[in-house]
Amino acid sequence: DIQMTQSPSSLSASVGDRVTITCRASQTISTYLNWYQQKPGKAPKLLIYGASSLQSGVPSRFSGSGSGTDFTLTISGLQAEDFATYYCQQSYSNPPFTFGPGTKVEVK
Amino acid sequence: QVQLVESGGGLVKPGGSLRLSCAASGFTFSDKFMTWIRQAPGKGLEWISYISGSGTTKYYADSVKGRFTVSMDSAKTSLHLQMNSLTVDDTAVYFCVRGERGLDDAFDIWGHGTLVTVSS
Secondary structure, X not given: OOOEEEEOOEEEEOOOOEEEEEXXXXXXXXXXXEEEEEXXXXXXXXXXXXXXXXXXXXXXXXXXXXXXXXXXXEEEOOOHHHOOEEEEEEOOOOOOOOEOOOXXXXXX | OOEEEEEOOEEEOOOOOEEEEEEEEOOOHHHOEEEEEEEOOOOOEEEEEEEEOOOOOEXXXXXXXOOEEEEEOOOOOEEEEEEOOOXXXXXXXXXXXXXXXXXXXXXXXXXXXXXXXXXX
């Protein structure tokens, strides 16, 4: 099975900051990498699919990049509503559909 | 409006059974695939089952294989998860989730989740 790791596990940031989260796959997954945002008590929400494609309705301050095994999610100009936990997930080898452990973005 | 609504969660004793349901509106499963994903309290996301839009192909995570069974109704608008031999490790919020082939198999529609608590 493909294993996913994320770094950092948590970070503190301020409104307006540029935030970057990294996700790594244990083997190549081409660009079959998706990013989700989850707020407490809510279901996750799809942000980015195919490593860099913005899901409909998601603000353009979110962007994704990468291919192969290394990927990044960038939030350019963090907003108050962006404080949440972010998960990466591979859809290359399925099943199983594996998620990263998550990165919690907290208020500095 | 495209949405998924889960039901059937609750408190069950270890060794017991529970059946979760998921009602879809605004679409049918035919040209999608459906999954169940769970999240234990304070933990991350764990995919546990997959069913193709036709209902003919099913996969399970090792953690639930042989105990859980996914199915859909003939109208392809309701999804079910039969959970048997439950253990405390199955305590989690269970999400019904749509997979979209056109989005590189990403999970684009999530239900609100239903809480399953396994405790004596």
